[in-house]
Amino acid sequence: MIEDIELETLINEVYEYYGFDFGSYSRASLKRRVNRIYQLDGFTHFEDFLSKVRYDPEYYKHMVDEITVNVTEMFRDPAFYTVIRNQILPLLGTKPFIRLWHAGCSTGEEVYSMAILLKEAGLLHKSLIYATDINAKVLDSAKKGIFPLRMMKEYSENYRDSGGKEDFSSYYTANYGIAKFNDDLAQKMVFSQHNLVSDTSFNEFDMIFCRNVLIYFDNELQKRVINLFDDSLAVLGFLALGTKETIKYSIAPGKYKQLEREKIWRKIR
Amino acid sequence: MEKDQIDPDFSVVIIGGSAGSLNALMQILPHLSEIKSFAIVIVVHRKSTDEQTLEELIALKTIINVKPVEDKVPFLPGFIYIAPSNYHLLFEKNRTLSLDTSEKINYSRPSIDVSFESAAEVYKSNLTGILLSGSNADGTLGLKAIQKEGGTVIIQDPKSAEMPYMPNNAIQNTVPDYILNIKEILQFILSIDN
Numbered sequence: 410m411i412e413d414i415e416l417e418t419l420i421n422e423v424y425e426y427y428g429f430d431f432g433s434y435s436r437a438s439l440k441r442r443v444n445r446i447y448q449l450d451g452f453t454h455f456e457d458f459l460s461k462v463r464y465d466p467e468y469y470k471h472m473v474d475e476i477t478v479n480v481t482e483m484f485r486d487p488a489f490y491t492v493i494r495n496q497i498l499p500l501l502g503t504k505p506f507i508r509l510w511h512a513g514c515s516t517g518e519e520v521y522s523m524a525i526l527l528k529e530a531g532l533l534h535k536s537l538i539y540a541t542d543i544n545a546k547v548l549d550s551a552k553k554g555i556f557p558l559r560m561m562k563e564y565s566e567n568y569r570d571s572g573g574k575e576d577f578s579s580y581y582t583a584n585y586g587i588a589k590f591n592d593d594l595a596q597k598m599v600f601s602q603h604n605l606v607s608d609t610s611f612n613e614f615d616m617i618f619c620r621n622v623l624i625y626f627d628n629e630l631q632k633r634v635i636n637l638f639d640d641s642l643a644v645l646g647f648l649a650l651g652t653k654e655t656i657k658y659s660i661a662p663g664k665y666k667q668l669e670r671e672k673i674w675r676k677i678r
Numbered sequence: 679m680e681k682d683q684i685d686p687d688f689s690v691v692i693i694g695g696s697a698g699s700l701n702a703l704m705q706i707l708p709h710l711s712e713i714k715s716f717a718i719v720i721v722v723h724r725k726s727t728d729e730q731t732l733e734e735l736i737a738l739k740t741i742i743n744v745k746p747v748e749d750k751v752p753f754l755p756g757f758i759y760i761a762p763s764n765y766h767l768l769f770e771k772n773r774t775l776s777l778d779t780s781e782k783i784n785y786s787r788p789s790i791d792v793s794f795e796s797a798a799e800v801y802k803s804n805l806t807g808i809l810l811s812g813s814n815a816d817g818t819l820g821l822k823a824i825q826k827e828g829g830t831v832i833i834q835d836p837k838s839a840e841m842p843y844m845p846n847n848a849i850q851n852t853v854p855d856y857i858l859n860i861k862e863i864l865q866f867i868l869s870i871d872n
Binding site: 435436437438441452478480481485487559570621623625627628651652653655656 | 750
């Protein structure tokens with residue numbers, strides 16, 4: 410197990426050698442993640458770990474991929490998707506063209522969930538879904554639209570709880586333990602690497618999703634990222650966060666209006 | 679350096695449990711009138727889709743203020759905090775709570791081990807860990823971490839537990855300070871403020 414002071418050393422060295430700044434990450438979670446990879450890879454001396462990270466760029470990449478949390482689900486929090494289905498899509502549907510951004514999309518489960526909703530609402534053909542993450546490995550996986558077959562029971566329950574009426578299994582082909590989602594869902598997806606900590610706005614969107622990413626950041630960085638979203642969001646566009654996250658401390662009151670109990674805010678000016 | 683961060687008049691009671699623990703909590707919480715010098719944190723296994731039910735149920739049974747746990751909420755004595763469903767609950771050094779959606783541990787999120795270990799790191803000897811009824815091995819490693827950091831370890835007497843597996847597993851793998859039934863656990867918590 411590594412000590413607090415060692416974690417700070419690692420943060421500083423990573424910044425110095427690779428320019429990546431973990432300094433604004435929440436420490437409790439970051440320390441757990443670093444300890445996890447430290448133990449998984451069989452290190453017993455911090456100095457060995459540190460020099461491996463320093464001098465082996467491949468190992469550094471592997472470490473970053475393992476530190477960032479990549480756990481995600483399809484239709485996580487079904488009530489959230491019900492609100493999108495019933496209240497938001499009818500509004501977005503009046504636009505000639507719909508631009509969406511999934512920031513920190515990980516392996517893409519939420520991106521495919523959203524594509525299903527858009528398809529069912531007859532809006533997918535005029536949508537463009539940008540999906541970004543800092544982790545190139547998960548983006549490659551997301552592009553393929555392949556998820557573990559064992560998860561499909563839970564996902565189809567979530568889908569039904571969110572108001573889905575179709576046969577969920579019609580959206581994928583099952584094969585040797587995997588579920589490959591239909592290609593037509595991916596047609597309007599664009600995947601690319603983007604770092605919320607250091608990169609800037611790259612387009613204007615009608616809806617931005619960033620669910621359970623900000624929990625890994627400290628208040629200062631949360632504020633910066635939410636302002637990046639604000640810069641990237643059209644007036645009357647929507648921002649969706651995780652069920653335990655808020656924009657309350659980051660944005661001037663009155664600029665956004667929250668939808669009921671869901672963590673969805675509409676930019677009103 | 680870390681010693682300085684311990685606040686002598688702020689201690690934490692963290693309670694973990696799984697199957698059968700809710701009944702135990704319902705026999706403890708209604709008898710607490712006010713907690714002055716400490717906070718209570720409850721980490722119980724729950725369905726990932728249960729968003730509010732547990733919070734509402736517990737709030738009905740206690741006059742102590744139940745604080746909804748959101749990302750980075752201030753963590754203060756005098757309140758009860760409940761680990762939300764589908765997140766791991768972690769403790770930051772600056773007296774806030776944070777959340778994590780990483781892999782399930784012991785098939786569980788929230789995991790008792792994760793929260794116990796995290797609380798032990800920050801609250802050290804000011805932490806009391808209580809493990810209740812359950813039928814899963816979660817909690818044992820967490821209690822070990824609490825003990826290592828100088829905290830107090832209490833395990834529900836398996837004879838009084840609806841599901842004895844969890845307390846039994848902890849008793850076999852740790853050296854608890856106390857093995858108590860529900861009534862005695864209540865007495866212990868009541869004695870903290872005095």
